[in-house]
Amino acid sequence: xxxxxxxxxxxxxxxATTVPxxxxxxxxSAAADPAPSVAQSIDATCEYPLERTDARGETISxxxxxxxxxxxxxxxxQLAFQIGAEDRVVGMPVGQYTDGLEAGDRTDISAxxxxxxxxxxxxxxxxxxxxxxNVALTDEDFIEQLEDAGxxxxxxxxxxxxxxVRENVExxxxxxxTCDGAEETVAWMDDRLAVIEDALEDVDEPLAYYVSDDEGTxxxxxxxxxxxxxxxxxxxxxxxxxxxxxxxxxxxxxxxxDPDWIVYPDWIDEPPVEEGIEATTAMEDGNVVSVDDNAxxxxxxxxxxxxxxxxxxxxxxxxxxLEADLxxxxxxxxxxTEVGTEDVISDVGYETDDEPSADDGSDSSxxxxxxxxxxxxxxxxxxxxxxxxxxxxxxxxxxxxxxSILAVYGLRSE
Numbered sequence: 001x002x003x004x005x006x007x008x009x010x011x012x013x014x015x016a017t018t019v020p021x022x023x024x025x026x027x028x029s030a031a032a033d034p035a036p037s038v039a040q041s042i043d044a045t046c047e048y049p050l051e052r053t054d055a056r057g058e059t060i061s062x063x064x065x066x067x068x069x070x071x072x073x074x075x076x077x078q079l080a081f082q083i084g085a086e087d088r089v090v091g092m093p094v095g096q097y098t099d100g101l102e103a104g105d106r107t108d109i110s111a112x113x114x115x116x117x118x119x120x121x122x123x124x125x126x127x128x129x130x131x132x133x134n135v136a137l138t139d140e141d142f143i144e145q146l147e148d149a150g151x152x153x154x155x156x157x158x159x160x161x162x163x164x165v166r167e168n169v170e171x172x173x174x175x176x177x178t179c180d181g182a183e184e185t186v187a188w189m190d191d192r193l194a195v196i197e198d199a200l201e202d203v204d205e206p207l208a209y210y211v212s213d214d215e216g217t218x219x220x221x222x223x224x225x226x227x228x229x230x231x232x233x234x235x236x237x238x239x240x241x242x243x244x245x246x247x248x249x250x251x252x253x254x255x256x257x258d259p260d261w262i263v264y265p266d267w268i269d270e271p272p273v274e275e276g277i278e279a280t281t282a283m284e285d286g287n288v289v290s291v292d293d294n295a296x297x298x299x300x301x302x303x304x305x306x307x308x309x310x311x312x313x314x315x316x317x318x319x320x321x322l323e324a325d326l327x328x329x330x331x332x333x334x335x336x337t338e339v340g341t342e343d344v345i346s347d348v349g350y351e352t353d354d355e356p357s358a359d360d361g362s363d364s365s366x367x368x369x370x371x372x373x374x375x376x377x378x379x380x381x382x383x384x385x386x387x388x389x390x391x392x393x394x395x396x397x398x399x400x401x402x403x404s405i406l407a408v409y410g411l412r413s414e
Contacts, residue, residue, distance in 0.1 A: 044170040046179035052171065055134055055155045062152065065177040066128035070109060072117050073133040074098045075298035076156070079172045080131060082301045084181030091125045093117070097294055117142070123149045129175050133299075134158040159299030160245075162193070162227040169301060188333040189304050193231055195325050196311060199318050200233040206260035206314060208234035209249075209282065214272035216251065220244040225296060228303050232310035233318070234261060251276045260285075261314060265293035286349040289313055295344055309344035 050062045068090045071077040074097035080089050081101050091107040092098065095114020109121040119142055122130060130153045136143055143153050154175055159165045166186050173182020208229055210218055219225035220243030221236070229236045237257050241249055251274040262282040264271050271288050282288060289310070295302045308326065312319040329335075 044173050044179045044182055046174060046177055050174060052154065052174065054153075055157045056137065058155075060129070060152050060154045060175075062129060062175070064128075066175065067177075068125065068127040069176050070122050070125060070127040070130045072109070072122075072130055072136060074115065074294065075133050075300055076131045076172075077101055078294070078298050078300040078302060079168065080176055083169060083173055083176070083178050083185045085172070085176035085178040088176050088178070090127055091122060097298075100294060119145045122146060122151065127151060129154060131172060131175055132156065159224050160222045161224050162189075162231065162303065165224055165299045165301070165303060166190075168299060184333055185301050188329065188335055189301055191329045191333075192304050192326060193307065195322060195329065196231060196233075196307065199322050200311075200315070203233055203315060203318060205230075205233055205235040206287075207237055207240075207257060208261040208263055208314075209237040209254055209257075209259040209280075210263045211272055212246075212265055213268070214274075216248045216254070216274070217246060218243065218249050219246055224299055224303065228296065228306050229263070229310070231307045233315050234310065255280060261287045261289065263289045263291055263310070265296060266290045267293045289345055289348050292344045305344050309341040312341045313345060313348060 046065065048062055048064050052060050054060055067088060069080065069085065069088045070091040071080050071089055071093075074093050074095075077089065077092040077098050078101065080086060080092075086101075089106060091109040092101075092103060093110035093114055094103045094106070094108035095110060097114050107121060107125055109117050109125070111118055123146065126149075130146060130151055132143070132153055132155045134156055136153075136155050143155070146153050154171070156168050156171060157164060159168055166189060169182050169186050169189075170179075173179040173185075210225060210229060212218065218238045219236075220238045222244045223246060226236050226238065237254065237259050238247075238249065240257055241253050243249065254273075255276050258280050259282045262271055262273065262277075262280070268290075271283075271290075273283070277283060291306060291309070295306050308319075311322075
């Protein structure tokens, strides 16, 4: 257990070396801009042969309607299932990130982490097409391996808004031969969001801070998560801070803006905020919301349920007036009406625990100090002001140091 926590810390430290901090000497413009879209704008059609240009600028050709599809990442699987293409999916990641989908006897094409795709599994399936989220571009050798095996791979454009999610839904419909399902899904999304938008027209928007980790990473205006917040009648604190993509924001900026609500993903047990942020209105009033990380992080139609759940939590009176209309829309499009706020939001509220935690007899504090001492020894100095990454080290060197610590720590934990 202790070793797992150290792994989490290591991951966060590595992220911290690559993400600029707003309010701590870095401007929003310092972050790398998302890759520009090269995928063509489409009007969905399921007429074959079909040619489409993907996010790489590569033209993908399908001679006939696809019968067998592999979804490369969890968000791709969610996208296919929600447009009614699940019967054509023969391979998908199976694990905690797709636990809301009925994988059945479909081949798990992912490694043990439930995310990383395994090329050999996909090649063995020999699907008509592979649907791949934009993150696949981080490993072009992997894509090349699939294409060398004669498999068509379509890389979806990065979804930076709800509009982008709509377009990816339409593309997925074409690539899976389920255009009707895709069109109905987009219409359902549009109808629900339009009803909510109209109801919120004259309603005040409380300020919200979405924090995804204990480094303060938050989504800016060019993310679909920003659209989710604003569609639910919230103002995004990142917009006030001038953040456009995913960046870290300092506690000082958050405290100065004083959000009314704090939202965080449910993979974390409690809101990952620094001590100073506990003095904000959101924390003092208990306006803290834990949302389903899969639904909030995957660019698929499920984000509409997140909008609705946040609306019910933040604007309960508005939601009460709309509930019948929203149910009617779901029935019209034969959408699962059993998905409710309790399925998307796992916790609301926050209580400050002023009492010191009981001593459970473990040596966790000693272990943590040992890890710190070993880090300082590797750095060759005992400097209280030093913190990972070690000053003067690049990313690779920092990872080597951290892995050395983990190796020693792992042996001690056994």
